[in-house]
Amino acid sequence: MRFHRPRRAPRTRKGIVVAIAALVAALVAGVITTAASASTSTPVTKAALSTARLPASVAAPATFVHPGVLVSRSELDYVKSQVNAGAEPWKSANTQMMASSYASLSRIPKPRAVVECGSYSNPNYGCTDERQDAIAAYTDALAWYLTGNAAYAKESITIMDAWSAVITSHTNSNAPLQTGWAGSVWPRAAEIIRYTYTSWPNVNRFATMLRTVYLPEVINGSNSNGNWELSMMEAAVGISVFLNDKTDYDSAVARYLNRVQAYIYLSSDGALPKTVPGSGLTTSSQIIKYWQGQSTFVSGLTQETCRDFTHTGYGIAAISEVAETSRIQGVSLYPQIGPRLQQALGFQAKYQLGAAVPSWLCGGKLNLGLGPVTEVGFNELHFREGIAMTNTQTLTESQRPQGTDDLFVAWETLTHADNPN
Template sequence: MLHTRRRMPLTLALIALLGTALAVVPAGTERRAEAAPATFAHPGVLVSRAQLDFVRGKVNSNAQPWRQAYDQMMGSRYASLTRAPKPRAVVECGSYSNPNLGCTDEREDAIAAYTMALAWYITRDNRYADKAIQIMDAWSAVIVDHTNSNAPLQTAWAGSTWPRAAEIIRYTYTGWPNVNRFATMLRNVYLPEVINGNTTSNGNWDLSMNEATLGIAVFLEDRSAYDRAVTRFRNRMRAYFYLATDGSVPYGPGGGIDTPSEIINYWQGQSTFVDGLSQETCRDFTHTGYGISSATHIAETSRIQGQDLYPEFTDRLRHALGLHSKYQLGTAPPSWLCGGSLHLGLGPITEVGFNALNFRLGIGMTNTQTLTLNQRPAGTNNLFVAWETLTHAANPN
């Protein structure tokens, strides 16, 4: 569900942001906010120092599956030390990447920066840290805006990945003179585009925008932005993943999607609801995978920051992972589910949630486990998911 928007000049956008800083979430869906941490943990976006140390030890001892996952990452184009970043002042992204003016370049440069940051931490080879800095500096020197209908989603995908790279480099490497310019880029170019979320588009948009907001908030140590991301996350989770305890129909996201008929239409016409069903299940599993991935990334970052959201959403996440893994593995869908026809393609998105719920919390997740093991090593979707077997397989930290 895409829409064309009229863009505001950057200064006006910032004014508008300030004017809406206390805006509430959609009517009927507002839930309590949770205070941001008094002291932020760094590095602390998706991966912590303890997690990174665990990974480094496993790779350097040639333990599996981490060594295989590391070799996969290092053999990818994202780990090439000859990579030349391709920054643009204005990245223009239309529906289904038409037009695509810098969209792929931006997303993949962000993944490359994150890849280099991971490579630096594991190898301690300065060349990788310096290459990550080169890529991040190239973009922070140039970019001023994102435009066209996919601007919010594009900003969210790149804005989810940049802070992961930046957190590792900033807090484990010395010698990043332009770090403050990079922080200004995140605050002025990315945060205004994602902080208010997106109520009425398909829910993977809002979750991706939440993920970017939270990661940027951690890097900037912006407690207000952090709180807003968590509030929107809580609202979206119950409007995206169904549980029988929600009632006969899922919660609506608001924004004019409130009645049972409006909600069923929003859920792609699906009128039978079971635990773990997603608002986008009957659209396709690929977009559903984006939503699951962002949800687990947000929960993982919040846990690192000392505010563990997993217990609050354990049932929604475990059922969502289990249901979609079951059908991704080949179980034939019943006729009541999406008319008996599913569009598969979940992607490499199960590792973070599986590690959190199964390995750390001890919850049995047979279908998710089977799919996760079958997909190892999980690579990248070339959008915002990358190398999660490496970073989160059986990671106790």
């Protein structure tokens, strides 16, 4: 199934972009609080735009925590103590990361001014290079913190500086998704380096890159398959933390919360899945088509389960990673999205482990391949909160150490396996 090309956000001056972001935050937040149970798109009035607010329990904190994108200082300290003690699974996960090409101190970054990514990255002009350089910058940042070897911090800075000096835009049909993937990883690296290393002279230039090249491409979301908008909102949340931008953080969280409830079905939703305001999905036939032709809905089914588990995994990863960042920031979204994430992990894990596929589910055939995406959600829901998740536990532990998907997920056994912090 091919993506339809989503409507692109207009390239505007900074002031206009911020104003639009604030309006979007108000619009979506109003739908969350007043019409969250609707199964179809809800008309929005000018009054709603001016009066709606994101609930304080999920809005941006008074002061952002740093480092605070996906991993916190306390989490990193815990990982470091476990690696130094030779404990598993952290020892094996660290060995895996350090042996990867992403940890090479001789890596030569490959920035370009315009990254052009068509459908399924065809054409691929800088798409792979950008994603992998971002993962390398994050890998080096982790390596710096865990080893104390400044060479890794300097390598991470070299990669980030190379891109911030050159890139101006993303183009072609996959531009929003590409920007979401790379934009999810850059802030992880940048947060660690900025707040744990001694010097980064070009940090403001990097911040400008995130503000002007990445954020405008992702902040207004997408009506394509759900993993697009979830990855885009992960990028927007991470960038907003790095930029200490409460307005765009709230806008991204509002879109994220609406998308999560429209991506993972719960039986309490009713006969049909929820939809995202403005999606244009107003009839049962349109919703069923959007859900890959699936007409029987059970808790844990995702909008892309019947497409394939790989893309479903992208959605689950982004959902988990945004929630983890919010928890670090002290405004945890897990209470809002936890039940859906729990069901999605368990449902997909059951079939990934080999359960027979019933005829009512995706015509009796599933395209498996969930990917290294279960550690973050499993750690929160099972290890921290004590929820029994038998299938998810079996799958997660059998896949350790979970490495990287070479897109935007990387080293989450190392950072989040049994991490209490």
